[in-house]
Amino acid sequence: xTIPFQCKCGAVRGQVEPRTVHARAxxxxxxxxxxxxxxxxxxxxxxxxxxxxxxxxxxxxxxTAGTAQLACLSLSPKGLLRWYARCCDTPxxxxxxxxxxxxxxxxxxxxxPDALDAVVGPSRIALNVKSARGxxxxxxxxxxxxxxxxxxxxxxxxLRGRGANPFFVAGTDQxxxxxxxxxxxxxxxxxxx
Numbered sequence: 001x002t003i004p005f006q007c008k009c010g011a012v013r014g015q016v017e018p019r020t021v022h023a024r025a026x027x028x029x030x031x032x033x034x035x036x037x038x039x040x041x042x043x044x045x046x047x048x049x050x051x052x053x054x055x056x057x058x059x060x061x062x063x064t065a066g067t068a069q070l071a072c073l074s075l076s077p078k079g080l081l082r083w084y085a086r087c088c089d090t091p092x093x094x095x096x097x098x099x100x101x102x103x104x105x106x107x108x109x110x111x112x113p114d115a116l117d118a119v120v121g122p123s124r125i126a127l128n129v130k131s132a133r134g135x136x137x138x139x140x141x142x143x144x145x146x147x148x149x150x151x152x153x154x155x156x157x158x159l160r161g162r163g164a165n166p167f168f169v170a171g172t173d174q175x176x177x178x179x180x181x182x183x184x185x186x187x188x189x190x191x192x193x
Contacts, residue, residue: 001013001018001114001119001149002017002018002062003112003115003120004111005113006110007038007066007087007090007111008088009058009085009087009088009090011065011066011085011088012065012066012090012092013063013065013074014062014063014067015054015062015064016054016060016061016062016106017061017062018060018120019060020057020061021054021055021056021120021150022056022057022154023054023055023089023146023149023155024053024116024121024122024124025125025126025127025137025143025146026050026051026052026124026127027050027051027116027125027128028050028051028126028127028129028130028131028132028133029054029127029131030048030127030128030131030191030192031046031079031080031129032050032053032069033191033192034097034187034190034191035051035073035075035082035184036051036087036116037092037190037191037192038073038075038182038190039084039089039091040089040097041084041089041133044090044107044109048128048132048133048135048136049131049132049133049151049192050132050136051109051149052108052123053105053106053107053108054105054107054108054111054120055092055103055104055105055146055150056093056103056104056105057102057153057154057157058095058102058104058163058164058166058167059157059163059164059165060163061093061104061166062166063166066085066087067176069085070084070176071084071085071088071178072084072177072178073179073180073182074097074165074179074180074181075181075191076182077107080096081094081096083095083177090110091110091193093105093106093167095165095168096136097173099159099167099173099174100118100162100173101133101154102154102157103150103154106166107113108123109168110173121172124142125139125142125146126138126139126140126143131192132176134181148187157168174192
């Protein structure tokens, strides 16, 4: 059984293998908010500016259509690679710049409603709540346990050399789309105060 996901217009589609999911969390950091604002897709955020993220091994993500529509931006020259569908500017995922680090965070907004909840369960971890645009209850114990689980599984996967990352050209650190790095002025314009 897999969990389907897609961009808003449906041009980019894929599936996630549930066994490769580490955790699900909602991140309220200013960078996640800036990513959505840079794409003019604040509809991907919850009422308090949170981004639903499914942390997983990239080997469990399979695109079935639309890879030519993948685009990438970064908020800084060394920041995360933030992936989106250029066809409709739907934020899709975050990856490290190093393809050898087996991690991808797929945005929960890309999944068919209820399909993700039915298989993975709702987000129970709140990250960076001090940047939320309203009151959000911190989850310190769940955060520590979730981050620990993610780090442990990423480390084991890296040691085993498991799987390809569909956001990078096979066997290289070359992203499948050239990252557009925001200028300082562009970043300041989209970063919440």
